[in-house]
Amino acid sequence: MRALIFGGLLALVCFDTAGQLGFKFVAEAAGPAAADAAWVHAVVTSPAFIVTIAAYVGAFFVYMMLVRRVAIGPLFAASHLELVTITAISMAFFGERFSLVQALGCALIVAGIVVLGFTERAQA
16 A cells, blocks of 8 residues: 555656646747737647646546545645756756755755654554
8 A cells, every 4th residue: 555655646746747847848839928829829739738738637636546545734745746856857957056945945845745744654
């Protein structure tokens, strides 16, 4: 059962991360937002748009599967690990800067998930 939950949490983070990356690639393909048909066409015809939709559909189904088996507090917190993964990917592949405040925020997210996980385990 633990392997299923761990695998589900890992899949959730992967789907959410893929969705965020998809947003990045769609934004780069479509350019600055504009209220015209050409911009909408550029968005919906981007291959990354399909990946983004598929990633969030996958994340939704994995989340719904997990919500029946995992306490909502740790699950909700773990679903935000994408912020940590996207920050790391943005640094590594897009050359974005990483500030001390971002490092502290990422550490707090991970620490919060760990604390919630241990709290739920102790209460069980």
